[in-house]
Amino acid sequence: MKIMVVGGGGREHAIIRKLKENKSIEKIYALPGNGGIAADAECVAIGAKEIDKIVAFAKENKIDYAVVAPDDPLVLGAVDALTDAGVPCFGPAKNAAIIEGSKVFSKNLMKKYGIPTAKYEVFSDAKKAIAYLETAPIPTVIKADGLALGKGVIIALTREEAVAAVRSIMEDKQFGDSGNNIVIEEFLEGPEVSVLSFTDGKTVVPMISSMDHKRAGDNDTGLNTGGMGTIAPNPYYTDAIAAECMEKIFIPTVNAMNAEGRTFKGCLYFGLMLTKNGPKVIEYNCRFGDPETQVVLPLLTSDLLTVMMATTNGTLGETEVKFSDGAAACVIAASKGYPAKYESGFEITLPKQTDAEIFVAGAKLDGDKLLTAGGRVLGVTAVADTLENAIDKAYAAVKTVKFDNIYYRNDIGARALKAKEN
Ligand code: AMP
Ligand code: GLY
Numbered sequence: 107m108k109i110m111v112v113g114g115g116g117r118e119h120a121i122i123r124k125l126k127e128n129k130s131i132e133k134i135y136a137l138p139g140n141g142g143i144a145a146d147a148e149c150v151a152i153g154a155k156e157i158d159k160i161v162a163f164a165k166e167n168k169i170d171y172a173v174v175a176p177d178d179p180l181v182l183g184a185v186d187a188l189t190d191a192g193v194p195c196f197g198p199a200k201n202a203a204i205i206e207g208s209k210v211f212s213k214n215l216m217k218k219y220g221i222p223t224a225k226y227e228v229f230s231d232a233k234k235a236i237a238y239l240e241t242a243p244i245p246t247v248i249k250a251d252g253l254a255l256g257k258g259v260i261i262a263l264t265r266e267e268a269v270a271a272v273r274s275i276m277e278d279k280q281f282g283d284s285g286n287n288i289v290i291e292e293f294l295e296g297p298e299v300s301v302l303s304f305t306d307g308k309t310v311v312p313m314i315s316s317m318d319h320k321r322a323g324d325n326d327t328g329l330n331t332g333g334m335g336t337i338a339p340n341p342y343y344t345d346a347i348a349a350e351c352m353e354k355i356f357i358p359t360v361n362a363m364n365a366e367g368r369t370f371k372g373c374l375y376f377g378l379m380l381t382k383n384g385p386k387v388i389e390y391n392c393r394f395g396d397p398e399t400q401v402v403l404p405l406l407t408s409d410l411l412t413v414m415m416a417t418t419n420g421t422l423g424e425t426e427v428k429f430s431d432g433a434a435a436c437v438i439a440a441s442k443g444y445p446a447k448y449e450s451g452f453e454i455t456l457p458k459q460t461d462a463e464i465f466v467a468g469a470k471l472d473g474d475k476l477l478t479a480g481g482r483v484l485g486v487t488a489v490a491d492t493l494e495n496a497i498d499k500a501y502a503a504v505k506t507v508k509f510d511n512i513y514y515r516n517d518i519g520a521r522a523l524k525a526k527e528n
Contacts, residue, residue, distance in 0.1 A: 109411070110135045110164055111147065112154050112184060113175035116438075116467035116485040117396035119143050121175060123463065124403040124410040131411065137163065141476050142466020142484070154179050157187050164193045171415065173197070177253055180392050181207035185372075196414040198392050202363055202370040206392040209258075209289045210251045216387060219362040221355055223387045226291035232276040235288060239268045245293040250275050252284030256332050257445075261293065296381040297342040297525070298388065300398045303356060303376065304413055306422040307369035310356045314405050314429040315343035316398045317522055322445060324517045331445045332482060335518030336436045337493060338401040341525045342380055351378065351385050359390070371417050400465050400485040401434035433493040435500040436485045437518050438467070442511040444481030452478045452510040462488040462503030478509050494523060 107130050111118050114136065122134055123146060137160055139149030152159045154176050164172055174184045174197040183200035197203075204211050216223040224247070229235035239246070248271040250258035258281050262268035268290075275285035302313045316338040322328035355376060363370045375391035375398075394402075403410065407428045416425035441448035454469060454476040465487060468480015484507060488499035497519040504514055 107131050107170040107411075108133045108135070108168060110137060110167075110169045110172045111139075111175060112137050112160060112172065112179055114138045114140045114143065114149075114154065115176075115396055116465040116482065117394055117399040118175050119146065119465040119467070120400045120403050120485070120487075121173060121394065121410070122147050123465070124406065125173075128409050128411045135163075135167065135169070140466055141469040141471035141479065142464075144471055155182060157182060157184050160184060161187050161191045161193070164188060165191055169193055171196070171411070173414065175393060177203070177206055177391065177393050181253060194415070194418050196418060197372040198370050198374075202368045203392040204368070205363065205370065205374070205390045207253060208251055209249050209389075210287050212390050213289055213291070215359075215362055215366070219358055219365075221358050221362065221387060222384060224292040224294050226289050228287060228289055229276075230287045232272055235272045235276065235290060236269050238290065239265055239272065242268070242290065243292065244268070247291045247293050248272060248275065249289040249291065250281045250285040251287040251289065252281070254281040254284045257281070257330065258284060259330070294379045294381050294386055294388070296379045299340045299343045299378045299380060299385075300336075300395050301343070301351065301356075301376045301378060302394055302398060302402055303374050304417050304422060304427060305360055305370055305372070305374050306417045306420045307360065307364060307371050308420060309423040310352075310360045310374070311422060311427045312348070312352070312356060313402050313427075314338050315340040315348070316395075316401050317342075318395065318398060319515060319518055322515075324515050329445050331440075333395070333397045334438045334440065334515045336397045336401045337497065337519040337522050338398075338405060338434050341493070341522050347380060347385060351376070355385065355387060396467075397436050397438055397482075397485050400436040400487050404434050404463060404487055404489050405429045405432060430489075432489055432491050433496045434487055434489045435493065435496040435519050436465075436487040437500045437504045437514050438482050439484040439486060439504055439507055439509075439512050439514050440482050441468075441478055441480070442513040444513070448481055449511060450478045450480065454478060454483065455508040457503070457506035460503050460506060462486050462500060464503075464507070478511075483509065483512075493519060493526065497523070
């Protein structure tokens, strides 16, 4: 079989590595991939948002199955375009990807179908939003409606910060048209859990739970990033909480999307907060998380391609999806300065031998040299029998990776280990 994976980050590298375990796959193309992915797939210089070119490439190269991984092409309708061209595809159609593409849509969906989430108001007018903030409970959370590279959420600790956030999103258009509408919502507290799930629109199968570390600095300080590391499973996510989420969140969401005529197929990501009033949805993503995928897929013991195809074909209910009993930790090696200003172009030296998996997120090839080419450069994942051992192994491995200006957090998994003790 010939497979095509759209995207070019650490998540796509982890997907490609897992797919390669299936021996019926003869060839994997990555569009555009990156300098590190090039060791595992043939990279093609077509951007993830160039939908016409992606479809033309798939037809010319007789692709048997396509995986669209990032949010942008999904929200733009890449799966619809490929499906129309006769290329079966993993991922939701455009009318279902809106669950991530519009926060106003997802909040209204949850309200309509009684799915637990933070209380909220929607505004399309900055003056009305600012007037509302005069009496809104503080802290409060301001969210741009559309996609904003993971940066469209502002936690305002004071009224002044909240007003400034509204002005920068709605008047200064910090996130362009993504900020034409905003959601102002209740500030929630509690441990966060990421649950990625496979769904064919009938059955929903949660994957092993994970925990992201979004802030740039140790002890959750500094700016929000795309994610500086992950661990799986998430110790806060007990069997009882999992059962409650299945009943009150996962199944109701899949049913709600069907009822709206927006059947969701692919990976539906639930960003949850475990509040003292029960689990609540913080966000939905219409795709695999990055860097959650880098800890979740190494623990999958079933064949990824079989499971993906079952979501497309509607046969997930008859398909085995199993995870190992072990644990995984991923430490992101980033360029110093990320997510703000950083320098690129430094040579990366990888260890000749390692018992970790190194997923490349931001790198390019210069001859046979691998150079840094992004904020998040590598994800170093280790799998072990216990979380503690996985964390130790991941840190031992990240220390064997060299490039100038390397930066990583030193406390990935520390909070999870503490939670396990209690
Ligand atoms: P998102 O971009 O939607 O993943 O949001 C980024 C982060 O903001 C989340 O991971 C949470 O830590 C935080 N966040 C979002 N919504 C809320 C909320 N209602 N209350 C508290 N924190 C939130
Ligand atoms: N790691 C969070 C996300 O993929 O959105």
